[in-house]
Amino acid sequence: MPIVTSLLDIDWYKLTMAQFVFHRYPDVPVIYGLTNRTVKVRLAETVLLADLRDELEAVQRLTFRADELAFLAAFRRADGTPLYGEDFLGHLASLRLSQFSLSSGPDGQIDLRFVGPWAEAIFWETIALSIVNELYYRQTAPDRDAAYREGEVRLAAKIERLQRYPEVRITEFGTRRRFSKEWQTRVAATLANQLPTQLTGTSNALLAMTLGLPPRGTMAHELFMVLAAVSGAGPESLRASHGRVLTEWYQEYGDELSVALTDTFGSEFFFHDFTAEPARAWRGLRHDSGDPAAFGATALAFYAGHGIDSRKKQLLFSDGLDVETIVSLWERFHGSFQLGFGWGTNLTNDLGYAPLSLVVKVVEAAGRGTVKLSDNPAKAQGSPADIARYAQAFGHRRGAYRETTY
Amino acid sequence: MPIVTSLLDIDWYKLTMAQFVFHRYPDVPVIYGLTNRTVKVRLAETVLLADLRDELEAVQRLTFRADELAFLAAFRRADGTPLYGEDFLGHLASLRLSQFSLSSGPDGQIDLRFVGPWAEAIFWETIALSIVNELYYRQTAPDRDAAYREGEVRLAAKIERLQRYPEVRITEFGTRRRFSKEWQTRVAATLANQLPTQLTGTSNALLAMTLGLPPRGTMAHELFMVLAAVSGAGPESLRASHGRVLTEWYQEYGDELSVALTDTFGSEFFFHDFTAEPARAWRGLRHDSGDPAAFGATALAFYAGHGIDSRKKQLLFSDGLDVETIVSLWERFHGSFQLGFGWGTNLTNDLGYAPLSLVVKVVEAAGRGTVKLSDNPAKAQGSPADIARYAQAFGHRRGAYRETTY
Numbered sequence: 109m110p111i112v113t114s115l116l117d118i119d120w121y122k123l124t125m126a127q128f129v130f131h132r133y134p135d136v137p138v139i140y141g142l143t144n145r146t147v148k149v150r151l152a153e154t155v156l157l158a159d160l161r162d163e164l165e166a167v168q169r170l171t172f173r174a175d176e177l178a179f180l181a182a183f184r185r186a187d188g189t190p191l192y193g194e195d196f197l198g199h200l201a202s203l204r205l206s207q208f209s210l211s212s213g214p215d216g217q218i219d220l221r222f223v224g225p226w227a228e229a230i231f232w233e234t235i236a237l238s239i240v241n242e243l244y245y246r247q248t249a250p251d252r253d254a255a256y257r258e259g260e261v262r263l264a265a266k267i268e269r270l271q272r273y274p275e276v277r278i279t280e281f282g283t284r285r286r287f288s289k290e291w292q293t294r295v296a297a298t299l300a301n302q303l304p305t306q307l308t309g310t311s312n313a314l315l316a317m318t319l320g321l322p323p324r325g326t327m328a329h330e331l332f333m334v335l336a337a338v339s340g341a342g343p344e345s346l347r348a349s350h351g352r353v354l355t356e357w358y359q360e361y362g363d364e365l366s367v368a369l370t371d372t373f374g375s376e377f378f379f380h381d382f383t384a385e386p387a388r389a390w391r392g393l394r395h396d397s398g399d400p401a402a403f404g405a406t407a408l409a410f411y412a413g414h415g416i417d418s419r420k421k422q423l424l425f426s427d428g429l430d431v432e433t434i435v436s437l438w439e440r441f442h443g444s445f446q447l448g449f450g451w452g453t454n455l456t457n458d459l460g461y462a463p464l465s466l467v468v469k470v471v472e473a474a475g476r477g478t479v480k481l482s483d484n485p486a487k488a489q490g491s492p493a494d495i496a497r498y499a500q501a502f503g504h505r506r507g508a509y510r511e512t513t514y
Numbered sequence: 515m516p517i518v519t520s521l522l523d524i525d526w527y528k529l530t531m532a533q534f535v536f537h538r539y540p541d542v543p544v545i546y547g548l549t550n551r552t553v554k555v556r557l558a559e560t561v562l563l564a565d566l567r568d569e570l571e572a573v574q575r576l577t578f579r580a581d582e583l584a585f586l587a588a589f590r591r592a593d594g595t596p597l598y599g600e601d602f603l604g605h606l607a608s609l610r611l612s613q614f615s616l617s618s619g620p621d622g623q624i625d626l627r628f629v630g631p632w633a634e635a636i637f638w639e640t641i642a643l644s645i646v647n648e649l650y651y652r653q654t655a656p657d658r659d660a661a662y663r664e665g666e667v668r669l670a671a672k673i674e675r676l677q678r679y680p681e682v683r684i685t686e687f688g689t690r691r692r693f694s695k696e697w698q699t700r701v702a703a704t705l706a707n708q709l710p711t712q713l714t715g716t717s718n719a720l721l722a723m724t725l726g727l728p729p730r731g732t733m734a735h736e737l738f739m740v741l742a743a744v745s746g747a748g749p750e751s752l753r754a755s756h757g758r759v760l761t762e763w764y765q766e767y768g769d770e771l772s773v774a775l776t777d778t779f780g781s782e783f784f785f786h787d788f789t790a791e792p793a794r795a796w797r798g799l800r801h802d803s804g805d806p807a808a809f810g811a812t813a814l815a816f817y818a819g820h821g822i823d824s825r826k827k828q829l830l831f832s833d834g835l836d837v838e839t840i841v842s843l844w845e846r847f848h849g850s851f852q853l854g855f856g857w858g859t860n861l862t863n864d865l866g867y868a869p870l871s872l873v874v875k876v877v878e879a880a881g882r883g884t885v886k887l888s889d890n891p892a893k894a895q896g897s898p899a900d901i902a903r904y905a906q907a908f909g910h911r912r913g914a915y916r917e918t919t920y
Contacts, residue, residue: 297703320696
């Protein structure tokens with residue numbers, strides 16, 4: 109039985125981004141690639157490529173079902189208009205997922221790439237991640253029920269700890285790294301019932317539908333990365349592409365989904381580029397790499413510098429959270445921001461087995477390599493030459509980047 | 515968006531019975547009818563018939579999906595052979611649900627009937643019940659989130675109480691009376707995580723699939739009712755039909771699903787008809803009406819009378835359970851049987867709104883009215899003349915039934 113049996117079994121931000129892409133850049137040819145950052149795990153020696161191929165082919169046979177489209181069609185913006193336009197829903201209705209190429213590399217890793225026009229290839233990311241994860245843990249943890257028992261104990265401890273902080277708000281963000289689809293479902297439902305006022309929703313669109321939870325998500329690095337790649341190679345074009353994402357995103361969704369991801373080319377550049385007008389208009393910021401406490405302090409100073417009351421702004425942490433990090437960030441910043449915590453790996457894959465740090469990232473757009481710098485050099489991505497060029501383009505504004513960091 | 519979006523969103527016993535029917539009585543023309551035993555609720559004045567029609571028509575458009583059939587195909591009997599044969603899975607693959615007729619009666623109730631060959635019409639029962647329930651509670655409890663909050667508090671109290679009885683085993687049996695599909699999903703997942711060793715599974719086939727829980731269920735009254743109706747009108751034929759169900763069920767599934775429902779024509783007749791051989795062979799009994807403690811005492815005496823160790827037999831209670839009844843029955847019988855508790859209405863519809871006692875029962879088979887006597891006169895079903903005839907046929911064996919009881 110296939111792992112992914114619904115095209116809605118993806119993160120919500122894939123849908124919000126897909127509509128943005130569908131309206132503006134549907135035909136940009138892109139390539140997404142799988143990277144295993146946990147290099148010591150030779151993934152291709154654990155996951156059978158034939159199994160992975162079967163799973164991916166099963167996904168290629170899926171289409172959005174009528175009830176799934178009806179679910180999406182029911183979302184409204186604050187002004188009452190549909191969140192998803194009829195044009196986009198029509199695109200989804202006829203969508204079949206694009207091609208992939210699969211092989212094992214000499215390093216023992218899986219070489220998995222998705223090629224296609226952006227408005228189609230965009231849907232693979234979290235699907236591929238959750239499939240590879242589940243196949244890996246089937247091999248690594250063959251006694252599923254024993255793993256679930258350990259997971260239940262650990263989940264109960266998390267819940268108990270968070271019940272002591274009733275103002276802490278968390279969002280289930282664990283699709284991509286989930287131990288299994290079943291386990292993510294059970295975790296999300298348990299949080300909904302055990303932390304009903306604290307769980308603000310789930311990133312998984314299918315779980316939002318089946319559990320009656322708000323779906324959560326806005327944007328990811330790929331928007332900045334693709335627009336930078338297609339903007340031209342010069343530093344001015346690269347820098348301008350960042351603001352273009354912010355401007356066009358706000359044009360697409362207005363206030364609705366205005367939580368900006370801050371670290372694609374480093375948060376220092378972000379805070380330079382995110383000027384007073386968007387700072388005032390946007391609902392808030394998402395932190396996804398680097399020291400979260402330092403980021404919070406910077407964001408606080410940033411809003412204060414613009415004379416903006418940060419207590420009305422959202423600050424969403426989503427990088428490598430565990431319960432103690434959540435509690436400590438909440439204690440530090442709860443008087444300063446509307447805090448949110450997008451809790452992923454440690455929430456849906458904490459059953460006694462080491463998690464894998466897998467990502468599926470856009471690696472090429474319109475024939476050019478893409479780049480992510482991030483606030484954590486370990487999360488940087490791109491060819492060394494491209495990284496150097498981007499670091500210079502984005503860092504020179506304030507002299508913060510040194511090529512050798514990457 | 516439709517309430518039921520999968521043909522697997524049914525109770526497991528519909529599938530186990532459907533295969534039995536498919537192999538033996540596929541073309542018996544049957545009619546199922548909805549009955550609201552909570553007569554003070556004028557259902558047709560709360561539920562909009564147009565909404566109900568839309569929901570039922572949406573179900574008629576459903577087919578079993580490939581992943582759902584693969585899920586079913588994976589179940590094995592103890593001897594390694596498939597639980598569901600290829601012939602039956604082929605039947606499911608081409609299945610479309612049969613016709614229905616819908617109107618409102620002069621009593622303010624909904625007149626809903628399903629007509630078709632038994633092997634097709636059998637699938638409507640729990641689907642219709644869960645749809646009518648959810649439509650009713652949408653009207654009655656328009657603030658869904660507030661209802662869920664109350665439900666969460668009540669569920670937490672149940673869990674806390676049962677955690678103090680770690681040997682108590684429960685099964686989620688709440689599909690038919692669920693407040694909503696979402697709520698049942700959340701309850702089942704929460705129990706899976708909070709009472710991991712105590713939850714033995716769910717009756718809902720879809721939740722079994724999505725949550726990774728064992729699906730549970732065997733047989734219902736309809737087997738006895740239809741076989742009695744088609745057996746002929748005389749008392750000997752009626753009485754013989756009861757044993758025929760038991761014999762043929764055991765032929766179909768062997769030990770696998772050998773938990774007998776005991777109350778269709780009264781448990782007194784059951785214990786008369788269930789002789790030493792089946793008593794020895796079958797795994798156990800299910801109680802579904804009448805005083806459960808008295809039933810347990812009778813079952814104990816019954817097994818003792820046959821020289822059978824009742825501690826090796828299952829006794830499953832499934833009638834109107836709440837947590838205190840479960841605890842009290844467990845305290846009384848846990849040394850005497852392998853106890854199970856099929857927990858329905860009070861588990862999935864305890865959110866501060868009075869539950870509805872709705873049933874969908876087979877009312878006609880091969881042109882003859884069907885009859886259920888039960889151990890609770892309020893649960894009896896059939897025309898007065900038919901009930902009298904059945905009561906005489908089944909009661910005269912020991913003189914226990916009086917027509918006036920019904």
